[in-house]
Amino acid sequence: MKTHIEPRRYLTRFDLPYFPHVVTDVLILGAGAAGLRAAIEAAKYANVLVVTKDALSESNSEYAQGGIAAAIGPGDQPRLHVDDTLTVGAGLCNEQVVRMVVEEGPRVIDELIGWGAEFDRERGKLLLAREGGHPRQRIVHARGDATGAELMRTIRHRISDEHRIRIAENAFAVDLLTQNRSCYGAVIYDRAYGTMIVWAKYTILATGGLGQLYRETTNPAVATGDGLALAYRAEARLTDMEFVQFHPTTLYVAGASRSLISEAVRGEGGVLRDGDGDRFMLQYHPDAELAPRDVVSRSILQHVKKTGDTNVYLDLTAMPPGYVAKRFPGLAQICRNFDIDVASDMIPVRPSAHYMVGGVEADMQARTNIDRLCACGEAACTGLHGANRLGSNSLLEALVFGRIAGWTAGEASAKSQPSILPLSLSPTTDSSQHREIDLADVENSLRSLMWRQVGIERDSSGLQRASDRIDFWCSYTMDKYFSTTRGCQVQNMLTVAKLAVLAALGRQESRGVHVRVDFPETDDARWRKHITFQRGNSDETAG
Numbered sequence: 001m002k003t004h005i006e007p008r009r010y011l012t013r014f015d016l017p018y019f020p021h022v023v024t025d026v027l028i029l030g031a032g033a034a035g036l037r038a039a040i041e042a043a044k045y046a047n048v049l050v051v052t053k054d055a056l057s058e059s060n061s062e063y064a065q066g067g068i069a070a071a072i073g074p075g076d077q078p079r080l081h082v083d084d085t086l087t088v089g090a091g092l093c094n095e096q097v098v099r100m101v102v103e104e105g106p107r108v109i110d111e112l113i114g115w116g117a118e119f120d121r122e123r124g125k126l127l128l129a130r131e132g133g134h135p136r137q138r139i140v141h142a143r144g145d146a147t148g149a150e151l152m153r154t155i156r157h158r159i160s161d162e163h164r165i166r167i168a169e170n171a172f173a174v175d176l177l178t179q180n181r182s183c184y185g186a187v188i189y190d191r192a193y194g195t196m197i198v199w200a201k202y203t204i205l206a207t208g209g210l211g212q213l214y215r216e217t218t219n220p221a222v223a224t225g226d227g228l229a230l231a232y233r234a235e236a237r238l239t240d241m242e243f244v245q246f247h248p249t250t251l252y253v254a255g256a257s258r259s260l261i262s263e264a265v266r267g268e269g270g271v272l273r274d275g276d277g278d279r280f281m282l283q284y285h286p287d288a289e290l291a292p293r294d295v296v297s298r299s300i301l302q303h304v305k306k307t308g309d310t311n312v313y314l315d316l317t318a319m320p321p322g323y324v325a326k327r328f329p330g331l332a333q334i335c336r337n338f339d340i341d342v343a344s345d346m347i348p349v350r351p352s353a354h355y356m357v358g359g360v361e362a363d364m365q366a367r368t369n370i371d372r373l374c375a376c377g378e379a380a381c382t383g384l385h386g387a388n389r390l391g392s393n394s395l396l397e398a399l400v401f402g403r404i405a406g407w408t409a410g411e412a413s414a415k416s417q418p419s420i421l422p423l424s425l426s427p428t429t430d431s432s433q434h435r436e437i438d439l440a441d442v443e444n445s446l447r448s449l450m451w452r453q454v455g456i457e458r459d460s461s462g463l464q465r466a467s468d469r470i471d472f473w474c475s476y477t478m479d480k481y482f483s484t485t486r487g488c489q490v491q492n493m494l495t496v497a498k499l500a501v502l503a504a505l506g507r508q509e510s511r512g513v514h515v516r517v518d519f520p521e522t523d524d525a526r527w528r529k530h531i532t533f534q535r536g537n538s539d540e541t542a543g
Ligand SMILES: Cc1cc2nc3c(=O)[nH]c(=O)nc-3n(C[C@H](O)[C@H](O)[C@H](O)COP(=O)(O)OP(=O)(O)OC[C@H]3O[C@@H](n4cnc5c(N)ncnc54)[C@H](O)[C@@H]3O)c2cc1C
Pocket: 029, 030, 031, 032, 033, 034, 035, 051, 052, 053, 054, 058, 059, 060, 061, 062, 063, 064, 065, 066, 067, 068, 069, 147, 148, 171, 172, 173, 174, 206, 207, 208, 209, 218, 219, 220, 222, 223, 224, 226, 227, 260, 354, 355, 376, 377, 378, 379, 391, 392, 393, 394, 395, 396, 398
C-alpha cells in the first residue's frame, strides 16, 4: 500500500566526530517484559546493553493487571487455548505461531515461578481467572490486579545477577543505524550524556505499543510508537497497522488518569449498567460482559450514543462484602481516591485505546526483514493475534518471543565480528524554513483526531479527513531537526498515525478490532490478507 509519507531517513542531526561511540554485542531498545526477557537470554552468549527512554518502571508491562494466559487449569489443554486464540484472531492469525506460543505457556509460568514470581494461590494451588474470549479459567495473576508489577519485579531481580547486562535509563532510541538492509546499532539520546552512537552486532526492537496516539488510553506516557516509526524509516516491514484494540472498561472520572479496570473484574461477576441501571450488554451479545473485548467496547459505544450519556457503569455491588478490596486491591484504591466505594457505588467507565495488534513483522525466530534486527513484544507483529488480541496473550507473547529474540541475537552475535562500519552518515546541514512550533499542541491535536476519526468505529470520510490533517501537520513538523526527544517523539507519532490511518482506509471490511461502519461485513474473499508497509515498497499479502 502506498503511504505518501517519506520521512527523512534519520531524525538525528549527524556530526559524527563529536559523538561518543559505544560498542556492544546486543543492543536492546526497550525494557518491558519483552526487552528484559530478551536480555536474560542474550546474556548467555553475549554482552548486552538495554536502553529505555524513561525510568525502568515505565512500561506497559509494569502496569499490566489481569495476568498471563496459560492452559494449565483442570480440563484445559493447549489445543483449546489455540482454538480460542484463532477464533478471536478472526482469520488472520498465523496458526503455527499460535501453536508455538500457546504450547510454551505452561513452561513460561514454571520459569517465572522458578525465578521467584509469587502468583496468587489458594491452598497452594495457582488461582486461575477467566476473561472475555477465554471460555475457561486460564489466567495466572499476582497480587490480585498487579500481575505486571510482580512480573517485572521478578525479571528485574533475575537480571540483577547478570554481569553481562547493562541498563541505561532515560536513553531514547532515535534511529536505527542501517546500511544495505543490515542493522549496526542505533543512535541514542541519553539525558545525561547527549547523543551517542551505539554499535551492536545485533539489535532487538522491544519498544512496546502506541496507546498515546489516542486521547483516551490505558497506556503510560512512554507508549508513543517510537519503535514502529524508527523501524519504518529503516525500511523494516510493518504489518496489520489498522488493528488497534480498545479496552472496554477504563475508569472515566475527570482528573483521573484513564486507569484500566481489568477484564477479570467482569470475569468474577462485575456487570455493566447504563445510567438508568439497565444491564445493557444482554441486548448486544449472548456472553454479555464476557463477550470478546472488541464486542464489549463497541456495544458500550453504541449504547452511549443511544442514551446520550458519556459513559456507562461497572457494578460490583453484588460481590461479597470485602471481596473486591481483597481480589482487586489496586482498583479499590484508585476508586477510593475519587470517593468511589466499590462495595456500594457504581464505577464510571468507558473504552480507551489499549493494545497495538500490528507492528514490525517478525518471523518465528523474531527476525525482521532487516538483517541483524529482531523485534519482539507489542512492537512486533508475529501473527499470534491476527485481527484481534485474546486478553492476557500479550504478556505470554512478550515472554516467549523475548526469549526467542534474545537467543537469535545472542547466539548469532557470539559468532560474528564487531560491527563498527564506516556508514555513510554525512553531517546534516539543511534545516527547516518553518518557524518553531508548539509540540504539545500538535501532539494533543493528533491524539484528539485519532480518537475521533480512527477509533473504535471508522468510516471512509473520517479516515480521509484524518489522513489529510496528518499530512498538513507533517508538512511543517517533519522537516525539522529537534534538539529534544519530545520533537522526535512527535515526528514518530505522526509517522505511525499516518500508517495506521492508511491501513484503516485500505481495509474495506470489518474484521476483529477494525470496524468500518461503511463496510460492516467481513469480506474473506477480498480481505483475508495482511496490509504491509515498507518504506518505498508496500503491499498486501495473503493471510
Ligand atoms: C494498563 C494495562 C494493562 C494490561 N494488562 C495486561 C494483562 O493483564 N495481560 C496481558 O497479557 N497484557 C496486558 N497488557 C498489555 C501488555 O502489558 C503489553 O502488551 C506488554 O507488556 C508489552 O510488553 P513490551 O515489553 O513489548 O512493551 P512495554 O512493556 O511497553 O515496554 C516497552 C519499553 O520500551 C521503551 N521505549 C519505548 N520507546 C522507546 C525509545 N524511543 N527509546 C528507548 N526506549 C523506548 C519503554 O520505555 C519501555 O521500557 C496491559 C497493558 C496495559 C497498558
